[in-house]
Amino acid sequence: MTSPTTPRFDLVGLVVSDLAASLAFYRRLGLEFPEGAESAPHVEAELPGGLRLALDTEETIRSFRPGWQPPVGGGRIGLAFLCDGPAGVDATYEELVAAGYEGELKPFDAPWGMRYAVVQDPDGNGVDLFARADGV
Known part of the structure; x- marks a missing residue:
């Protein structure tokens, strides 16, 4: 019998309206995303310490959560x-x-x-x- 392990924090995910615009912004802050990522539905950059930042398009989220809508008000x-x-x-x-x-x-x-x-x-x-x- 195996014992459960404690989950490890691994990724911060953002849902973005315009992937190319978000990539341009975060690249200006030094994050590295793969070349050609602008056409991908999901992209990731490795952060210091091994964490990752993921960017997903709204369409990607709706592909598995059809009723999803962006939160109103921001600041979350x-x-x-x-x-x-x-x-x-x-x-x-x-x-x-x-x-x-x-x-x-x-x-x-x-x-x-x-x-x-x-x-x-x-x-x-x-x-x-x-x-x-x-x-x-």
Whole structure:
């Protein structure tokens, strides 16, 4: 008789409206997806520590959950990217906004000791950019 094992956290999944737009956004943040992924229904990028980020099109989700609809209101998931110091937060924020992504929260020195900003991905998910304010 085998004993049950504890599940291991392995993947963060996002359902996206426009796969090509989402790939472009997350590639700007350094994630690597396979070439030609724009035409796939499901793609993954390996994250540090062995976790994975998966992007699925709305059509993919509806293929096995026919009545699925995107949640209303957003703000249900948060992804955070550690930048190379406070100047890195500012530069990454400016680069993404200049590329046409919506800045949700301009860079500021947060009371918890971080330089912090938020940019929205193509589906309106807030993506945090942060670094320790002292640059260490």
